[in-house]
Amino acid sequence: MAAILGTVKYGIIGVGMMGREHLINLHHLRSEAVAVVSIADPHVPSQQLALELARSFNWPLEVFSGHQELLDSGLCDVVVVSSPNMTHYQILMDIIHHPKPHHVLVEKPLCTTVADCKKVVDAARKRQDILVQVGLEYRYMPPVAKLIQLVQSGTIGQVKMVAIREHRFPFLVKVHNWNRFNANTGGTLVEKCCHFFDLMRLFAGSNPVRVMASGDMDVNHKDEIYDGKVPDIIDNAYVIVEFENGSRGMLDLCMFAEGSKNEQEISVVGDIGKGEAFVPESVVRCGSRVAGRDGVQTIKAEDDRIKYDGLHHGSSYLEHLNFLSAIRAKGVQALAVDLQDGLISVAIGVAAQVSIEKGRFVTIEEVVNEHI
Known part of the structure; x- marks a missing residue:
C-alpha cells in the first residue's frame, strides 16, 4: 500500500x-x-x-x-x-x-x-x-469505549446478556425527506440501529445466529405526506439477538422519548459482574456479584484527545x-x-425488519443467503 x-x-x-x-x-x-x-x-x-x-x-x-x-x-x-x-x-x-x-x-x-x-x-x-x-462510530464514545475496555479485560466475566436502550427524538428532516421511507434507509432497524447491533456483537464476542423483533410506527410521521406517500419507518421496537456462544442481546428503541436523561443506556452482564454506560451523561458503572450493590463503582468517562464533541459526543x-x-x-x-463488521450490523437489522413483518424468528443465515 x-x-x-x-x-x-x-x-x-x-x-x-x-x-x-x-x-x-x-x-x-x-x-x-x-x-x-x-x-x-x-x-x-x-x-x-x-x-x-x-x-x-x-x-x-x-x-x-x-x-x-x-x-x-x-x-x-x-x-x-x-x-x-x-x-x-x-x-x-x-x-x-x-x-x-x-x-x-x-x-x-x-x-x-x-x-x-x-x-x-x-x-x-x-x-x-x-x-x-x-x-x-458509537464504539468511540468515551463511556462506550470504557465499557468495551472493561468487558474485554474480563472484569465482568463471560458475557451472558447485553441490553441497549435508545430513547430519543424522532428522525431529523433530511434533504428531500429521503429518510422517511424504508426503501431509502433499509428500515429504521438498519438505518439507526446497526450501531447497536455492532456493539452487541462486540460485547458478546460472537456472531449472531437469529433475531426476533416486534415494532411499529405508532406516533411519529403519521401525519406527513411526501409526493402522495405516507412514511413507513417504524418509531419503536424491541429486538432480541441470539449469538453463537449462547449470549443474548436486547434492543429497546423508542423515537418519541425526548423526556429522557440519557439517550443511550447500555448494560452488559457477565457471570461475575455487570457494567453499564450512559450517554450523554458519560458515566460508566461497574460492579460484581460478590460485592453487590454497595460495591458498584461509578466512573466518569472522558477522552482528552477529543478536540470537537459535535453531534456524537x-x-x-x-x-x-x-x-x-x-x-x-x-x-x-x-x-x-x-467491511465485515458493516455487513453483519446490516444483516442483524434486516433480520429484525423481516421478523416484524413475518412475526417469527429470522436466522442470520436466511438473511445472508437471501432465503427470505
Missing part, C-alpha cells in the same frame, strides 16, 4: 448534515496534516452550506455535482461517503473500481441490503491498495483520528471497523 506523503487530502461525497459534520471534524484535525480539498453533492443548498463552512476554515474547495467527477479529478487521497443510504452501494462500487486508489470512510449503514453489502465486500477484497472503514473525531492512523500505517494497522 502506497504511503501518503505530506498532507492527507480528503473529499466528502454528500455534504448534508452529516457530511458537514465530517468537514468540521476534519478541520479540528488540521494539526494532523489533513485538509478537505473537494466536495460532491447534487443538492446546491448543501453545497453552499459546506462552502460557507470551508471558507470560515480558510479551506478552498473544489465543488462537484457528482461523485464520479470528484474521483476523476485526482485531488483526493481519502473520500468520506456521507450521502443518503440508498446511494452508498453505487458510490462505493465506483470508488473501488476507480483506477486511482482512494481510501474510504463510509457512513453507516454500509448499504441498505445485505446483497449490496456482500458485493461491496467482494469487490473491495480485490483492491489491496485501499482501506474501507465503516462509520460505526466526540466519537466522530476519534473515528477520524483512528482512520488517519490506519492510513498512515500503510496497511500494517487493522481497521477498527471493517
Whole structure:
C-alpha cells in the first residue's frame, strides 16, 4: 500500500448534515496534516452550506455535482461517503473500481441490503491498495469505549446478556425527506440501529445466529405526506439477538422519548459482574456479584484527545483520528471497523425488519443467503 506523503487530502461525497459534520471534524484535525480539498453533492443548498463552512476554515474547495467527477479529478487521497443510504452501494462500487486508489470512510449503514453489502465486500477484497472503514462510530464514545475496555479485560466475566436502550427524538428532516421511507434507509432497524447491533456483537464476542423483533410506527410521521406517500419507518421496537456462544442481546428503541436523561443506556452482564454506560451523561458503572450493590463503582468517562464533541459526543473525531492512523500505517494497522463488521450490523437489522413483518424468528443465515 502506497504511503501518503505530506498532507492527507480528503473529499466528502454528500455534504448534508452529516457530511458537514465530517468537514468540521476534519478541520479540528488540521494539526494532523489533513485538509478537505473537494466536495460532491447534487443538492446546491448543501453545497453552499459546506462552502460557507470551508471558507470560515480558510479551506478552498473544489465543488462537484457528482461523485464520479470528484474521483476523476485526482485531488483526493481519502473520500468520506456521507450521502443518503440508498446511494452508498453505487458510490462505493465506483470508488473501488476507480483506477486511482482512494481510501474510504463510509457512513453507516454500509448499504441498505445485505446483497449490496456482500458485493461491496467482494469487490473491495480485490483492491489491496485501499482501506474501507465503516462509520460505526458509537464504539468511540468515551463511556462506550470504557465499557468495551472493561468487558474485554474480563472484569465482568463471560458475557451472558447485553441490553441497549435508545430513547430519543424522532428522525431529523433530511434533504428531500429521503429518510422517511424504508426503501431509502433499509428500515429504521438498519438505518439507526446497526450501531447497536455492532456493539452487541462486540460485547458478546460472537456472531449472531437469529433475531426476533416486534415494532411499529405508532406516533411519529403519521401525519406527513411526501409526493402522495405516507412514511413507513417504524418509531419503536424491541429486538432480541441470539449469538453463537449462547449470549443474548436486547434492543429497546423508542423515537418519541425526548423526556429522557440519557439517550443511550447500555448494560452488559457477565457471570461475575455487570457494567453499564450512559450517554450523554458519560458515566460508566461497574460492579460484581460478590460485592453487590454497595460495591458498584461509578466512573466518569472522558477522552482528552477529543478536540470537537459535535453531534456524537466526540466519537466522530476519534473515528477520524483512528482512520488517519490506519492510513498512515500503510496497511500494517487493522481497521477498527471493517467491511465485515458493516455487513453483519446490516444483516442483524434486516433480520429484525423481516421478523416484524413475518412475526417469527429470522436466522442470520436466511438473511445472508437471501432465503427470505
